Amino acid sequence: MIPLCAQCSTEENFAFLNKPDQGEAVKISNPKTVEFQQARTTLIPGMLKTAFSNKKMPLPLKLFEISDVVVKDASKDVGAKNLRKLCALYLNISSGFEIIHGFLDRIMEVLDQKPSGEDKSVGYYIQPVDG
Numbered sequence: 001m002i003p004l005c006a007q008c009s010t011e012e013n014f015a016f017l018n019k020p021d022q023g024e025a026v027k028i029s030n031p032k033t034v035e036f037q038q039a040r041t042t043l044i045p046g047m048l049k050t051a052f053s054n055k056k057m058p059l060p061l062k063l064f065e066i067s068d069v070v071v072k073d074a075s076k077d078v079g080a081k082n083l084r085k086l087c088a089l090y091l092n093i094s095s096g097f098e099i100i101h102g103f104l105d106r107i108m109e110v111l112d113q114k115p116s117g118e119d120k121s122v123g124y125y126i127q128p129v130d131g
Contacts, residue, residue: 039080
């Protein structure tokens with residue numbers, strides 16, 4: 001059984017993120033409403049919905065969520081697996097990379113993970129991506 005908080009609509013999971021549905025989501029066979037069509041594959045739609053619902057709140061808005069997402073996995077006996085994910089959002093009129101970077105550093109410190117430095121095979125590091 002998938003908890004209600006881990007369910008979403010197809011639009012939230014893919015269309016709202018401008019991401020194609022490539023069949024990695026676990027579909028709910030008999031959903032009671034459109035809002036619970038499939039298990040979520042990312043935490044981002046919920047984070048954006050929360051930010052939208054709180055747009056009248058004073059800035060900065062700082063949110064984070066640590067929760068499970070569900071993805072298909074043919075190697076598992078149930079055909080899917082849960083993955084624990086972390087999502088953080090900092091919303092302000094100016095950018096907040098240093099805020100999110102500090103948050104990540106604190107999470108990693110609590111988890112007793114060290115920054116990698118030159119050797120990228122040990123520890124964690126941040127790298128830029130396109131997209």
